Amino acid sequence: MADEQQAAITETAPLAEAGKASKWLAENGFDHEFLGLDASGVETVRVDRDFLIPICTALYAYGFNYMQCQGGYDSGPGQDLVSFYHLVKLADDADRPEEIRVKVFLPRENPTVPSVYWIWKAADWQERESYDMYGIMYEGHPNLKRILMPEDWVGYPLRKDYISPDFYELQDAY
Amino acid sequence: MVLNSNSTTRSPILAQGEQMLNPIERPQVTQDLSENVILTTVDDLYNWARLSSLWPMLYGTACCFIEFAALIGSRFDFDRFGLVPRSTPRQADLIITAGTITMKMAPALVRLYEQMPDPKYVIAMGACTITGGMFSVDSPSAVRGVDKLIPVDVYLPGCPPRPEAIIDAIIKLRKKISNDSIQERGNLRQVHRYYSTTHTMQTVDPILDGKYLATGTREAAPKELVEAMGMPVPPALLTSGQKEEVNRG
Numbered sequence: 001m002a003d004e005q006q007a008a009i010t011e012t013a014p015l016a017e018a019g020k021a022s023k024w025l026a027e028n029g030f031d032h033e034f035l036g037l038d039a040s041g042v043e044t045v046r047v048d049r050d051f052l053i054p055i056c057t058a059l060y061a062y063g064f065n066y067m068q069c070q071g072g073y074d075s076g077p078g079q080d081l082v083s084f085y086h087l088v089k090l091a092d093d094a095d096r097p098e099e100i101r102v103k104v105f106l107p108r109e110n111p112t113v114p115s116v117y118w119i120w121k122a123a124d125w126q127e128r129e130s131y132d133m134y135g136i137m138y139e140g141h142p143n144l145k146r147i148l149m150p151e152d153w154v155g156y157p158l159r160k161d162y163i164s165p166d167f168y169e170l171q172d173a174y
Numbered sequence: 175m176v177l178n179s180n181s182t183t184r185s186p187i188l189a190q191g192e193q194m195l196n197p198i199e200r201p202q203v204t205q206d207l208s209e210n211v212i213l214t215t216v217d218d219l220y221n222w223a224r225l226s227s228l229w230p231m232l233y234g235t236a237c238c239f240i241e242f243a244a245l246i247g248s249r250f251d252f253d254r255f256g257l258v259p260r261s262t263p264r265q266a267d268l269i270i271t272a273g274t275i276t277m278k279m280a281p282a283l284v285r286l287y288e289q290m291p292d293p294k295y296v297i298a299m300g301a302c303t304i305t306g307g308m309f310s311v312d313s314p315s316a317v318r319g320v321d322k323l324i325p326v327d328v329y330l331p332g333c334p335p336r337p338e339a340i341i342d343a344i345i346k347l348r349k350k351i352s353n354d355s356i357q358e359r360g361n362l363r364q365v366h367r368y369y370s371t372t373h374t375m376q377t378v379d380p381i382l383d384g385k386y387l388a389t390g391t392r393e394a395a396p397k398e399l400v401e402a403m404g405m406p407v408p409p410a411l412l413t414s415g416q417k418e419e420v421n422r423g
Contacts (some may be wrong), residue, residue: 103195124392142392149315150278151381157314164314168275173305173319 019043019089021100024062031138035103044088044101051112056116059087064100065092067120074160080105081159083113083136085123106136115141134156158164180239188267217355224267225351227256228295228344231266233286233287236273238300238334245337255344263289269324274309275317287324295351297343298326301333308333 017036018026023047025032035048047055064087069078072083085102105111115138117123126137128147135156138144146153155162165169190196195407242419245252246259261264263286275283287294298320301307320326327350330343388394 142389143386145381148278152376152378153277162314164312167277169280169317169322171315171318173322174309 019045019100020098021045021059023061025055025058025167028058030058033077039099040046042099042101045102046103046105049104051107052102052116053114055080056102056119059100059102059120062090063098067116067122067126068099070116070123070126070130070135072134072158074134074158075105078108079162081108081111081134081136083130085116089091107137112137112139114139117141132156135159193218196281204405218352220356221352221354222259223416224293225256226352227258228347228351229258229266230267230268230270231286231290232259232261233259233269233283235275235279236300236302238272238302241334241337242270242272242299242340244320245340249333250337252341252344255341255348257344264291266290267293268295268297270297270299271303271320272334274307276315277317278315280317280323283320284323290401293354295327296320297328297330297347299330299332299340299343300335301331304329304331307356323407324383345393 010164019037020043022032022034022043025045029052031048031173035046036045038044055151066088067085068088069086070084072081074081083104085104087100087102089097089099091097106113113136115123115127117127117138118140123138124141124143125147127136127141128144131134131138131141131144132146132148133156145151151156155166178348195254200329233239244250253399257268263269267290269287298304302309303320306313306316307316310318317323328343328347330339332339335343
């Protein structure tokens with residue numbers, strides 16, 4: 001696994017060199033894919049959902065003690081739903097602390113992913129919102145209920161293929 | 175009139191039978207009368223009393239309430255219009271819907287409006303409560319115009335409106351109240367005046383039962399997840415990883 005990962009990294013090396021945390025994950029045999037740097041220059045890593053919990057546990061032990069943001073997005077009609085995690089190494093007097101973005105791509109038919117609530121408690125409401133808006137099921141979350149939409153709402157409004165119901169209250173005012 | 179009174183209060187300057195033209199004192203009787211008698215109608219008196227003490231309900235759901243809160247403060251000071259903010263709908267005459275109304279907030283708004291005593295007035299403040307505002311494009315949950323839920327007396331445009339604009343809306347509402355008539359009070363009684371459609375939704379039990387913090391499910395992870403988290407960790411991490419496992423219970 002590590003050899004394959006090294007090979008993958010050397011293949012992508014001319015495009016973008018893997019970040020520090022990605023190299024560390026590869027050295028320790030955690031299967032992932034380096035996705036390059038985002039607009040802020042933070043390394044982005046794609047992780048299979050089966051390995052999300054081990055990799056997140058390892059990243060927590062590596063020093064990423066703070067989950068800055070968790071959210072989701074829809075890649076497009078018929079494409080994958082994505083659950084992402086922004087991790088930061090938080091410390092006293094931190095100056096540009098190390099960051100990493102972890103992304104999990106989930107098939108639209110079965111968007112289940114293990115919850116990272118038991119690693120970072122900050123994921124509680126964030127995962128509830130991702131569930132509310134995209135229907136991503138976070139397995140192991142203690143209280144996975146709708147947080148913003150009405151509790152009897154049908155559908156997940158931020159999916160690209162969502163069609164708004166034709167309620168009288170939602171029709172145009174004129 | 176006291177002018178042609180040939181009584182004992184005659185000035186010593188005037189001769190017998192002489193009358194004074196243009197006396198320096200004002201006639202007393204008519205002045206007292208005009209200062210103490212008001213001619214008005216019951217309608218005007220009643221309306222004047224009502225429009226001078228419009229008590230608004232403290233109701234704000236979004237950024238419009240920031241402007242409304244500025245109106246409460248000393249710079250704009252809406253107490254001079256007799257507006258005393260009330261925190262309960264039972265004591266309020268006026269509700270200013272300051273902010274976006276969502277589908278989730280709509281039942282609460284209708285319920286608050288129905289709890290207000292008659293006569294009651296509504297000012298739809300801001301673009302969101304008039305047409306849905308910027309949320310009217312593709313929002314899945316913003317109600318397009320609060321007049322789909324409750325009857326609106328004054329529409330106050332702006333995003334958000336300045337406090338002066340709210341004062342203007344209140345003055346317009348005062349003019350509207352001053353035109354009311356007691357004879358028409360039967361027509362003013364609000365018997366289900368708002369539009370409502372019958373949704374074919376089914377009521378469900380509330381999912382937020384307030385017991386979440388007491389359940390303890392958020393304290394300890396389920397067994398399957400603990401086993402999943404105990405997946406093999408590289409030897410370099412074993413000590414620290416193990417410590418984390420223990421801490422998380």
